[in-house]
Amino acid sequence: MLHDRRRSSAIKRADCFHAKGHKHACRSSSNPYMILFGVAEVVFSQIPDFDQIWWLSIVAAVMSFTYATIGLVLGIMQTVANGGFQGSLTGISIGAGVTPTEKVWRSLQAFGNIAFAYSYSIILIEIQDTVKAPPPSEAKVMKRATMVSVATTTVFYMLCGCMGYAAFGDAAPDNLLTGFGFYEPFWLLDIANVAIVVHLVGAYQVFCQPLFAFVEKWAAATWPDSAFIAREFRVGPFALSLFRLTWRTAFVCLTTVAAMLLPFFGDVVGLLGAVSFWPLTVYFPIEMYVVQRAVRRWSTHWICLQMLSAACLLVSVAAAAGSIADVIGALKVYRPFSG
Missing domain, CATH: 1.20.58 (Methane Monooxygenase Hydroxylase; Chain G, domain 1)
Structure with missing residues (x-):
């Protein structure tokens, strides 16, 4: 969530810098964006098995490739514009x-x-x-997928980090896309940050769904006769129960407040x-x-x-x-x- 706060605010700042100049302060609170993100996660958290949707990994891969490529290309362009590498080994x-x-x-x-x-x-x-289900077996598929994904991610992230430092040297921001080493093209920065926001919306659920499932399984085993926990009704893709609605909403609210507290x-x-x-x-x-x-x-x-x-x-x-x-x-x- 803290990551998403910076991304949402960065989109507004990029547009502000483009309109008012790169030396303008363009300060704004990112807390409203955090609240909107929290509201979205409250809604998505009610979708059962959200983390097991087959196309979720494809969306995440596309989003990762998009923002990593943009960051890498901008770093290379800045290095070329500088006439050489900045910083030192x-x-x-x-x-x-x-x-x-x-x-x-x-x-x-x-x-x-x-x-x-x-x-x-x-x-x-x-x-x-x-x-x-196989064929081929999950183990073989995951072994091959892991090798390709780890190799690809390592290459991209290493290149982004190295080219970012090569572009800005000691003045390199802690994050190339939100630290505003780059200002233009502003629309390209917006695309990169939107891609990260979309990625993080799903990533939050992927990380939290196992925790949600663990707590709810434990509660059902502890209070098997409780209607508050067991009773459930479906509305479209949502499987709603008072317990799930209450505890998942409380968890998202807690993490939202924690993210807003951490600058x-x-x-x-x-x-x-x-x-x-x-x-x-x-x-x-x-x-x-x-x-x-x-x-x-x-x-x-x-x-x-x-x-x-x-x-x-x-x-x-x-x-x-x-x-x-x-x-x-x-x-x-x-x-x-x-x-």
């Missing part, structure tokens, strides 16, 4: 408001931002549920990426693989897997430390609902 320069300690924290936070991209692994199982996007993303990366993306998959394949303890294979897990744990801890340091710095000038 060692990153942001020390001085001009950046101390050696701050550079270390920022470097560690960058690990968290990169780790956040690995959150795709959490929804792989949800995507697999949309794959038709520092990059720091929070880094922290979330750092906290979730090792346990969800590395530790549990490795332990499941060890059990499934009966990998013998203290064998070479087992030791290599544990070394990989330990190395990724260190990355998570370091990234969390850097992100926490930046969050603390942001809190010093924090004003609630300042977005």
Whole structure:
């Protein structure tokens, strides 16, 4: 939601810069856009199994390809206009408001931002549920799809990050499409940000639907005779019940308010990426693989897997430390609902 707030506000700012000039402040509150996003998610959250709609992944892929391509092309164009690469291989320069300690924290936070991209692994199982029954088997389809998608995403995101830094150097914004390193063509920026908003509307549901299902299954098992929980009626694609309507709406409202309270996007993303990366993306998959394949303890294979897990744990801890340091710095000038 915090991500969507910046995207919606960025569309309005891009149009403002185009109309009033690039040096105009063009400040506006993004909170109304957050409220609209929350209302939309309240509606979509009432659709049963929204995360298992087969075309949802196709829409997400198209949207990702759209905004990533636009960001990459604009970065290349800016680099060409500059006549060469900006910045350096060692990153942001020390001085001009950046101390050696701050550079270390920022470097560690960058690990968290990169780790956040690995959150795709959490929804792989949800995507697999949309794959038709064999032949071919779901395992073969998902293995091939994962290899292609991870390779494609890595290439695109690495190119976007590298070309963004090459285009702006030390002045590179934390987000190419909302930080306004680019101002024109404004309509192209609008297309990119609309694509991200559409992507995030579905992504929110994909991440939340498993939580919704878990809570509702637990409630049904705990109070099997409750009409408040069990009674359900359908209106078009919606399966409505008082319990689902109440608790899902409350959850969306809570996350909306939390997003409105957080004005520092990059720091929070880094922290979330750092906290979730090792346990969800590395530790549990490795332990499941060890059990499934009966990998013998203290064998070479087992030791290599544990070394990989330990190395990724260190990355998570370091990234969390850097992100926490930046969050603390942001809190010093924090004003609630300042977005």
